[in-house]
Amino acid sequence: MGRTISLAAVGLLAATASAFPSLNTKRQDNTTEMVSDFAQITPSKDINWVPCYESFLCMYLTVPLDYKVPDVGNTDIAFIKYVTGGNPSAPDILFNPGGPGGSGVGFLKGSGQGLTSILGTEYNFVSFDPRGVNNTGPTLTCATSPEARDLYLATRLKPSAPFPEHWAQSLALGDYCTELNANTTAKYSGTSAVVQDMMHFTELTASTNGQAPEEALINYFGISYGTLLGQTLASMYPDRLGRIILDANVYGARYYTGFDASSVEDGDHAFNFFFSFCYEAGSELCPLAANATCAGDVETRYRALLQTLDDEPVIRKGQPTPGFVTRADLESYAYNAMYEPTAKFGPLAMIAAGLEQGDTSAYDLLAKPPFTNDLLESLLLITAIDNAGNFILKNYTDYLSAITQLQENSFYGWRYYATGNTLIVNHLNILPPESQVFKGFERTNTSTPILFIGTTGDPVTPLSSAFKMSQYFESSKVLTVDAPGHSFTGASSKCAIEAVQAYIGTGTLPEVGIICKTDLLPASYFPKLPAAPQ
Numbered sequence: 001m002g003r004t005i006s007l008a009a010v011g012l013l014a015a016t017a018s019a020f021p022s023l024n025t026k027r028q029d030n031t032t033e034m035v036s037d038f039a040q041i042t043p044s045k046d047i048n049w050v051p052c053y054e055s056f057l058c059m060y061l062t063v064p065l066d067y068k069v070p071d072v073g074n075t076d077i078a079f080i081k082y083v084t085g086g087n088p089s090a091p092d093i094l095f096n097p098g099g100p101g102g103s104g105v106g107f108l109k110g111s112g113q114g115l116t117s118i119l120g121t122e123y124n125f126v127s128f129d130p131r132g133v134n135n136t137g138p139t140l141t142c143a144t145s146p147e148a149r150d151l152y153l154a155t156r157l158k159p160s161a162p163f164p165e166h167w168a169q170s171l172a173l174g175d176y177c178t179e180l181n182a183n184t185t186a187k188y189s190g191t192s193a194v195v196q197d198m199m200h201f202t203e204l205t206a207s208t209n210g211q212a213p214e215e216a217l218i219n220y221f222g223i224s225y226g227t228l229l230g231q232t233l234a235s236m237y238p239d240r241l242g243r244i245i246l247d248a249n250v251y252g253a254r255y256y257t258g259f260d261a262s263s264v265e266d267g268d269h270a271f272n273f274f275f276s277f278c279y280e281a282g283s284e285l286c287p288l289a290a291n292a293t294c295a296g297d298v299e300t301r302y303r304a305l306l307q308t309l310d311d312e313p314v315i316r317k318g319q320p321t322p323g324f325v326t327r328a329d330l331e332s333y334a335y336n337a338m339y340e341p342t343a344k345f346g347p348l349a350m351i352a353a354g355l356e357q358g359d360t361s362a363y364d365l366l367a368k369p370p371f372t373n374d375l376l377e378s379l380l381l382i383t384a385i386d387n388a389g390n391f392i393l394k395n396y397t398d399y400l401s402a403i404t405q406l407q408e409n410s411f412y413g414w415r416y417y418a419t420g421n422t423l424i425v426n427h428l429n430i431l432p433p434e435s436q437v438f439k440g441f442e443r444t445n446t447s448t449p450i451l452f453i454g455t456t457g458d459p460v461t462p463l464s465s466a467f468k469m470s471q472y473f474e475s476s477k478v479l480t481v482d483a484p485g486h487s488f489t490g491a492s493s494k495c496a497i498e499a500v501q502a503y504i505g506t507g508t509l510p511e512v513g514i515i516c517k518t519d520l521l522p523a524s525y526f527p528k529l530p531a532a533p534q
């Protein structure tokens with residue numbers, strides 16, 4: 001969901017670093033033991049859960065690459081299940097954590113138990129690595145070897161590089177990667193193929209439980225890119241929806257054109273939360289609040305720092321290497337911080353206060369690239385396949401006008417977005433097969449109305465996207481949560497959680513116009529941090 005090359009496309013939730021597990025480790029034919037790696041699971045065309053990772057069930061489900069053309073071969077999809085209430089046959093709710101490229105397996109392993117505090121234990125939680133992600137094939141790459149990929153990624157441009165260079169680099173990679181994938185199975189990894197996999201899983205599960213597969217309903221919770229997956233699902237199978245919760249919504253109709261200038265329109269509002277929470281937390285917790293008499297003073301001070309960095313990057317004198325930190329570097333870190341305010345507002349304040357003093361140590365310690373290389377390639381290729389060669393920015397002039405639109409929408413985010421997300425599909429022409437081309441959104445009735453959720457301070461999926469996409473689905477409702485962050489789940493809003501529980505339990509939708517607040521105090525966004533080493 002979530003990209004800069006540090007490209008946070010739509011912006012991935014909980015993008016944790018992890019090695020890419022080898023897909024060709026020899027599989028053992030013993031699935032009765034507790035497994036700790038998908039390589040230990042025998043793939044099956046039927047539902048076949050095995051105990052894994054101490055408290056989960058796992059399955060490697062073999063599916064056709066193209067449901068309409070079985071000849072082209074199969075791939076195996078990694079599923080994981082968390083049995084919430086002791087009954088493995090209770091109905092499932094499926095999850096996607098974002099990206100594209102986010103691992104559902106990694107997400108559920110980390111968050112399965114925590115999610116019961118929001119969703120209760122009526123449903124079991126099921127997630128999966130979608131096509132082209134982590135344990136699931138096909139392998140998606142824009143390089144002939146891991147070394148070649150690392151070399152390419154090491155030469156990627158910083159956001160401060162001139163725009164013609166960003167444009168040129170995206171052309172070079174796009175053309176190269178298109179050629180490289182001319183004969184690969186990468187093209188079977190688009191979003192509508194993943195929707196078909198979800199339906200296939202749901203129907204197989206129904207059959208296994210003695211129910212009519214053609215009547216089985218999908219329950220689903222998607223965050224960030226996961227909302228695009230959910231919107232696509234709802235559009236393709238409107239009469240097969242059970243409970244559908246879409247949180248941190250992508251403007252799906254624009255996503256499929258490859259560029260959406262409105263993505264960053266709530267970015268500056270996220271910064272408003274940062275400045276006012278910093279002021280209210282006080283200078284003990286937020287050093288930028290020292291001497292401030294209002295939130296505006298914090299913002300003025302932060303803007304002065306950006307201006308100073310423009311004129312004079314801060315020099316790093318020693319470890320890890322001599323170098324410098326620019327305005328664009330700080331802007332990138334800061335914009336990413338808006339995704340996860342409880343984890344990143346504090347570090348951002350420390351980094352900024354350090355740079356004011358000409359000290360890069362907090363930046364060096366805390367500013368890590370948000371995505372691993374593996375996630376990045378999945379993100380790039382899945383987005384491109386969904387785009388199917390329809391990228392609306394046709395030439396450099398179009399790119400410049402896109403930059404102007406972004407500038408109008410966000411002072412703090414435009415450069416980050418213009419040099420990251422904006423060009424990821426440029427010249428990347430990988431067309432999905434006929435049966436996996438998404439036909440677009442039309443207003444439709446759904447078997448159960450959808451619950452859309454958005455926060456008011458989301459840097460990459462603005463609240464307006466939830467309202468725009470809600471228009472396509474009759475009777476759907478939007479729940480607004482007045483808080484910063486990408487997804488409402490970090491906002492600890494009792495009001496929002498109750499609304500979700502009412503929907504999960506009885507299908508009741510929130511009243512139009514309800515705005516939930518975060519229950520966190522400003523100080524909770526600035527926990528005491530260990531001091532950066534001098």
Ligand SMILES: *[C@@H]1O[C@H](CO)[C@@H](O)[C@H](O)[C@H]1NC(C)=O
Pocket residue numbers: 030031032033
């Ligand atoms: C397979 O699983 C059974 C039952 O847990 C166990 O007794 C056996 O040792 C396992 N075999 C191998 C090769 O791991």
Ligand SMILES: *[C@@H]1O[C@H](CO)[C@@H](O)[C@H](O)[C@H]1NC(C)=O
Pocket residue numbers: 016017018019021036037038102103105106107109134135
């Ligand atoms: C990929 O899946 C493995 C489990 O096989 C998991 O441990 C890991 O966290 C996942 N990777 C990511 C990036 O989530």
Ligand SMILES: *[C@@H]1O[C@H](CO)[C@@H](O)[C@H](O)[C@H]1NC(C)=O
Pocket residue numbers: 179180182183
């Ligand atoms: C792809 O396959 C076609 C037809 O077999 C061949 O002409 C072309 O060279 C191949 N391209 C690549 C990049 O391997």
Ligand SMILES: *[C@@H]1O[C@H](CO)[C@@H](O)[C@H](O)[C@H]1NC(C)=O
Pocket residue numbers: 290291
């Ligand atoms: C705050 O004000 C005091 C007194 O004027 C001054 O010494 C100090 O440098 C100021 N601190 C900051 C961070 O501006």
Ligand SMILES: *[C@@H]1O[C@H](CO)[C@@H](O)[C@H](O)[C@H]1NC(C)=O
Pocket residue numbers: 392393394395397398
């Ligand atoms: C760029 O592409 C647009 C269509 O997207 C077209 O209208 C315009 O004439 C092109 N500009 C140049 C300089 O080629």
Ligand SMILES: *[C@@H]1O[C@H](CO)[C@@H](O)[C@H](O)[C@H]1NC(C)=O
Pocket residue numbers: 443444445474
């Ligand atoms: C949804 O169903 C209602 C009632 O049958 C109907 O009046 C309405 O036109 C339908 N909407 C769409 C978009 O088909």
